[in-house]
Amino acid sequence: MTTKKHYWNEYQKEIADDKYFYERSCIRQTFFPGSETAFLRMIKEELGKDILDVENQHTCTGIGFYTDIVPLETTMTIVARLLSLMTEAGYENYVPSCVTSFGVFSEIVDLWEHQPSMLAKARKILYDTTGRTFELPKNIAHPSDIIYKFREELKEKMRYRLVNRFTGKPLRVVEHIGCHYAKIFPNKGVGKAEFPHVLAGMIESWGGEVVDYPERRHCCGFGFRQYVVRANRGYSVANTKKKFESMQPYEPDFVVANCPGCTMFMDKWQYTIAEMEHKTYDKNGFGIPVLTYEEMAGLLLGYDPWELGLQLHQVQSERLLDKLGIPYNPNEKYKSVSGKILPNPEKPQYLRV
Amino acid sequence: MFKPLEMKEKEKASRSDESPKPREIKRRLKAVKKIRRKKRLEPEEVELPLQVAIIGGGAAGMEAASVLAAHRCPVSLFEARSELAVNVKNKYKIFPDFSDAGQLVQTMVKALDHPLITVHKDTEIVEIIQEPDAYILLDNKGVSHTVPAVLLASGYEPFDAKRKEELGFGIYDGVINSLQLETMLKEHKVVNSLGEEPKRVVFLQCVGSRDEKVGNHYCSKICCVTAVKQAIEVKRQQPDTEVYVFYMDLRLWGQGYEELYRQSQEEYNVHFVRGRISEAASTFDGRIQVKAEDTLLGQPLKMTTDLLVLMIGMEASPGTRKLGKACGLEGPYGFVRSKSVHLEDNLSEQEGFFLAGSCKRPMHIAEAVNDGRSAALEIIKFLRR
Numbered sequence: 001m002t003t004k005k006h007y008w009n010e011y012q013k014e015i016a017d018d019k020y021f022y023e024r025s026c027i028r029q030t031f032f033p034g035s036e037t038a039f040l041r042m043i044k045e046e047l048g049k050d051i052l053d054v055e056n057q058h059t060c061t062g063i064g065f066y067t068d069i070v071p072l073e074t075t076m077t078i079v080a081r082l083l084s085l086m087t088e089a090g091y092e093n094y095v096p097s098c099v100t101s102f103g104v105f106s107e108i109v110d111l112w113e114h115q116p117s118m119l120a121k122a123r124k125i126l127y128d129t130t131g132r133t134f135e136l137p138k139n140i141a142h143p144s145d146i147i148y149k150f151r152e153e154l155k156e157k158m159r160y161r162l163v164n165r166f167t168g169k170p171l172r173v174v175e176h177i178g179c180h181y182a183k184i185f186p187n188k189g190v191g192k193a194e195f196p197h198v199l200a201g202m203i204e205s206w207g208g209e210v211v212d213y214p215e216r217r218h219c220c221g222f223g224f225r226q227y228v229v230r231a232n233r234g235y236s237v238a239n240t241k242k243k244f245e246s247m248q249p250y251e252p253d254f255v256v257a258n259c260p261g262c263t264m265f266m267d268k269w270q271y272t273i274a275e276m277e278h279k280t281y282d283k284n285g286f287g288i289p290v291l292t293y294e295e296m297a298g299l300l301l302g303y304d305p306w307e308l309g310l311q312l313h314q315v316q317s318e319r320l321l322d323k324l325g326i327p328y329n330p331n332e333k334y335k336s337v338s339g340k341i342l343p344n345p346e347k348p349q350y351l352r353v
Numbered sequence: 354m355f356k357p358l359e360m361k362e363k364e365k366a367s368r369s370d371e372s373p374k375p376r377e378i379k380r381r382l383k384a385v386k387k388i389r390r391k392k393r394l395e396p397e398e399v400e401l402p403l404q405v406a407i408i409g410g411g412a413a414g415m416e417a418a419s420v421l422a423a424h425r426c427p428v429s430l431f432e433a434r435s436e437l438a439v440n441v442k443n444k445y446k447i448f449p450d451f452s453d454a455g456q457l458v459q460t461m462v463k464a465l466d467h468p469l470i471t472v473h474k475d476t477e478i479v480e481i482i483q484e485p486d487a488y489i490l491l492d493n494k495g496v497s498h499t500v501p502a503v504l505l506a507s508g509y510e511p512f513d514a515k516r517k518e519e520l521g522f523g524i525y526d527g528v529i530n531s532l533q534l535e536t537m538l539k540e541h542k543v544v545n546s547l548g549e550e551p552k553r554v555v556f557l558q559c560v561g562s563r564d565e566k567v568g569n570h571y572c573s574k575i576c577c578v579t580a581v582k583q584a585i586e587v588k589r590q591q592p593d594t595e596v597y598v599f600y601m602d603l604r605l606w607g608q609g610y611e612e613l614y615r616q617s618q619e620e621y622n623v624h625f626v627r628g629r630i631s632e633a634a635s636t637f638d639g640r641i642q643v644k645a646e647d648t649l650l651g652q653p654l655k656m657t658t659d660l661l662v663l664m665i666g667m668e669a670s671p672g673t674r675k676l677g678k679a680c681g682l683e684g685p686y687g688f689v690r691s692k693s694v695h696l697e698d699n700l701s702e703q704e705g706f707f708l709a710g711s712c713k714r715p716m717h718i719a720e721a722v723n724d725g726r727s728a729a730l731e732i733i734k735f736l737r738r
Contacts, residue, residue, distance in 0.1 A: 194518035194632075214634040214642040217519075249637040 011192045015149045016093035016139035020051040021086040025098030026059055028260045028292075034309030036097055038298040039143050046157050046301065047150050052089055057082060062100035066180075067224045073125065076118065079108045080126040084134035094137040095146065099259035102142045103180025106188050109136060140188075142181060144258035144293050148190055148198045151205045159302040162208030164253070165325040170209040171253040174288075175199035176220055176266065178259020199256055199293060206300055215246035221269055222261035237276075240269040244281045244288070251282070254289040254320050256296050266290045268314045274350035285352040287315035299326055306333055316353045372499040375487035378403055382486075382501065382736065400425040401736055404471070406490050406500040408478050408676065410437040412461065412718050413710025413725035414506035419464035420729035426736065427469040429498060431490075433477035433672060437462055440508065441718055443532050445539040448575075448582040448717075449609035457718070477672065481680055488705065502705045502732050505680075505689060506725060507672035509711040512561030512569075512665040520560065520663060521633040527641040528633055528661045530560075531579060538586050543594075543660070546639060551594055551659030554587055555643060556580045557630045558600040562666030569686060573666030573715040577603050578610045580664050581617050588621040596623045597656070599630050599645055607717075628654065633661050667715040680706065688714055699728040707732055 020043065028035055043051045061078050064070035086094055096102045112119035119136075126132055147154065162171045177196045182189025191197030194217065200210045219226075221240030226232045243266070247255075257263040267290040274280050274287070281288050290313065291299075298308045305326065310317045311333045321328050334342040347353055373381065381402045388394070405421055407414045410432030418428045436442065438461055444454035465472055473492070480491040481503065490498040514522035514530050521528045526546035529537075537543045545551045558580055562573040577600070584596045603625070605611045617623040628645040636642050641661045645654045669677070669687035677689035682701050684690030689712050692700040699707050709728035710721040 192518065195524065212635060214636050216634060217632055 011187070011190070011197075013145070013188060013190055014139060015141045015145045015190075018049045018093075019091055020049065020093050020095040020141075020146070021089060021091035021137075022051050022053045022143075023057055023060065023082060023094065023096040023098075023101060024053070025096070025101060025260055026063075027264070028097055031260060031264050031312070032292050032295065032309055033312065034298070034307055035292040035294040038294040038303055038308055039097070039147075041303075042154065042294070042297060042301065043146065046154060051095070052091055054085055054089065057085060060096065060098070060101040060104045062098060062104050062180075063224065063228070065104060066100065067228050073121070075104060076108055076111075076122040077125045077129070079105060080122045080134055081130065081132065083137065084126065084130075084132040086137065087134045088132075092135070092138040094140045095143055096140070097143055099142060099178030099181045100261070102140065103178075103184050105137075105140050106185055109140065110185065112136065142198075142258065144181070144198050144202075145190060147293055147297055148201050151202050154297060154301065155205055158206065158297075158300040160300045160324050160326055162203060162206045162296075162300070162324075164323045166323065170207055171323065172211050172250060173203045173208045174211045174213070174216075174247050174250075174252045174255040175203060176216075176255060176257040176259075176262050178257065178262055179219075179223075181258055199258060202293060202296070203256070206296075211247060211250045211252050213247045213250050215243045218243050218246070220257070220259070220262035221265040222259075227261075227265070236265065237269050237272055240265055241273055244270070244273070247288075248281050252288055253323060254291055254296075254317075256291050256293055258293050260292075263290050263292050271314045271348055271351050274348065278350050280351055284319075285350075286319060287351055289313065289315045289317045289320050291317075299324065302326075304328075306335065315351070372404070372497070375484040375489075375499060378499065378501045379486045386737075398425075400469070401427060403427065403501050403736075404429045404498070405502045405504065405732055405736070406431065406478075406488070406498055407504045407506055408490075409506035409508050409672065409710070409712065410434075410472065410474070411506060411508040411710060412438060412441055412721040413508070413712075413716075413728070414504065415461045415465060416722045416725035417504050417506060417709055417729040417732075418470050419461075419467065420726050421732060422467040422469040424729070424733050425469070426733060428471070429500070430465070430470060430472045431476045431478055431492065432472070432474050433493075435475050437465075437472070437474070440511075443535060445535045446582065446586065448578045449607065449613050451582070451586075478676065481676060483680075483703065483706075486705075502707065502735060504707045504709055504728055504732060505673075505676060505682075505701075505712055506709045506728070507676060507712045508670050508721075509667040509673070509715065510670040512567075512573075512668050514560055514663045514665050516567050517560055517564075517663070519632040520557070520630065520661070521635070521641070522663055525633065525635045525641060527635070527639070527659060528663065530663045530665045531556075531576070531583065532665070534583055534587075534660075534662050538583065538590065541590055543587055543590060545659035549659075550591055553595040553597070553656075553658045554584075554660045554662060555630075555641075555656065555658040556584060556596070556598040556662045556664060557643075558598065558603075558664045559629070560663040560665050561668065563601065569666065569668065571686060571715070572604060574604065574606070575715065575717045576664040576666060577605055578607065578613065580662075581605070581610070581614050581623075583662070584623040585613070585617050585621050588617075588623065596621070597658070598623060598625050599628055599643075600625060601629060602627070626654070630661075667711060669712065673712040677712070682706075682708075684713070688712060699724070699731040705735065707735075 043049045061070045061075045065075045182193040186192040219239045226236040270287040404427045407430045418430045438458045477493040482489040630643045630645045674687040677683045682689045691698045709725045
């Protein structure tokens with residue numbers, strides 16, 4: 001069956017050109033510590049743009065907010081404080097690193113636009129407690145939007161393409177967007193929610209082939225209530241399994257996601273499924289690598305795979321690096337910033353690394 | 354007794370670019386009345402000296418034109434497209450009796466072959482100016498037409514299923530709309546994306562109707578029975594094909610519809626599943642996977658099919674939206690608003706401006722035809738008052 005892929009990029013959104021205020025992500029810094037650094041490097045060094053990364057920032061309450069632990073007023077005040085940092089620094093374009101944070105900001109700003117009394121309330125609480133004021137952002141864009149916007153400019157600087165150097169064929173890439181990227185407000189996502197183009201556009205521009213498989217739109221397996229509520233974790237792993245079962249016949253070379261939850265669960269549940277069912281989703285017993293879009297872009301730009309933090313993933317990427325033709329030093333895989341070689345982690349029984 | 358106009362007068366009335374001035378219209382209508390009284394003629398015995406403009410050459414507009422002409426009222430019928438009755442022509446057989454749509458169109462077109470009917474194809478009315486006792490219509494060719502009465506019959510357009518992105522229309526070849534299936538049925542070639550006879554066909558009701566997401570709360574009312582009809586036609590042409598119809602609730606309100614629904618199950622073994630399809634995706638072997646919930650069983654459901662047929666609803670046509678808005682007659686969902694749905698459904702708030710057919714709301718063909726006929730009688734009543 002032919003898939004009319006040109007339809008995927010029909011909807012475009014407004015993405016600011018320059019002068020970004022960057023908000024870090026709680027979980028991304030833990031699980032993919034190289035991604036945010038790589039993003040800042042790309043924006044500053046490769047694209048020559050202005051992006052501010054301030055140190056006195058904090059949580060957006062995202063996970064607590066969407067699991068109904070943090071009340072709306074608290075989240076509004078937290079959002080207001082983060083916006084006050086942006087306003088004080090003289091910036092107008094807000095760039096939250098985490099997809100959930102993107103969802104929180106999009107939702108709260110939309111709420112304020114529709115209910116000015118709530119905005120007034122947030123302003124008052126913030127002022128009464130901190131003496132700060134803020135302006136609403138002119139543009140809220142996710143970092144994946146910005147990479148998408150400048151994908152052709154980045155392509156010019158890339159040393160590698162998403163092409164299998166052994167076969168000469170495009171790499172088959174599964175893309176997965178986070179729910180909070182386009183499922184709250186489809187028009188805030190490039191290509192909207194059903195056929196999003198934000199990651200597909202990067203893959204296509206950089207030489208790869210997007211895999212459209214039956215469970216492409218299915219949940220990654222995170223789903224806050226599935227994972228955060230311990231009793232529901234069976235649903236979480238079952239969802240991930242369903243996706244991998246569905247994509248397996250297409251033999252994808254890797255998965256790329258723009259949400260920390262998706263990247264983490266699609267990566268780590270592969271180990272769990274291997275332990276539970278002795279099953280892996282590539283032919284040779286290795287899993288399917290799951291990358292962030294910054295890691296994908298960073299690799300193609302020639303950044304060091306270990307500086308990007310690929311060794312911190314559950315499914316290891318050496319075979320993918322070989323296909324891309326990217327050199328790496330196996331001896332430095334677990335080298336710390338201070339130059340010390342750290343002990344190798346224990347190997348799983350069923351998932352080959 | 355038929356009293357023709359003087360040839361010169363008649364020619365003048367039918368030449369659109371030299372149509373009479375509004376004041377002249379009033380004078381002519383008065384003159385007709387005077388002649389009629391003087392010679393003691395019945396109203397229909399005097400040919401009206403003015404063209405009535407009908408905007409839209411669909412079922413309603415064509416029927417109105419032939420009725421008006423039969424009552425000695427000259428008509429200019431404007432159709433924006435190059436063909437008449439496109440929405441009827443696109444169909445194969447018509448519910449509930451499986452009559453042939455092509456023959457119906459032929460009959461309707463033949464009825465327009467009348468000396469008092471002038472058909473202007475490829476002619477879109479782009480502006481309507483209201484004058485006392487007259488309307489001035491400007492068309493896309495820059496010609497103006499001054500008329501004493503206008504009938505808006507600008508109809509509907511089928512819902513564009515691309516707007517229901519999750520269903521994959523325009524993305525997967527195995528997802529088609531109900532009009533595309535009509536074409537396949539007409540050609541006796543119902544095939545999947547690989548050109549093979551499908552083992553299974555799934556219909557989905559209410560695509561673009563009763564759907565808050567696309568902004569259409571209304572029921573298009575023809576899709577339920579159309580799916581039943583099409584399901585039977587598929588089974589008649591390909592008895593081995595399995596057919597499923599997914600629905601919210603079946604609205605089989607017309608004469609013979611319920612019987613058709615029963616027949617589809619008893620004679621043709623068509624399966625009806627109560628539930629909406631939430632998404633469609635392609636499978637590794639090129640088929641279509643659908644996800645739904647069977648709300649009678651209370652179970653989620655996943656099914657693979659060779660063809661997914663989307664039963665698309667009716668929306669106001671671009672012409673209906675544009676002219677309805679320009680004339681201040683815009684009703685819900687872009688359709689036009691009549692004076693009263695009970696007794697004055699062919700009238701609008703503006704004197705001399707009449708409405709017919711599915712520019713007001715979804716209608717099936719017979720309803721549109723009847724509505725066109727009824728509008729014609731209202732126009733005659735108005736002009737001969």
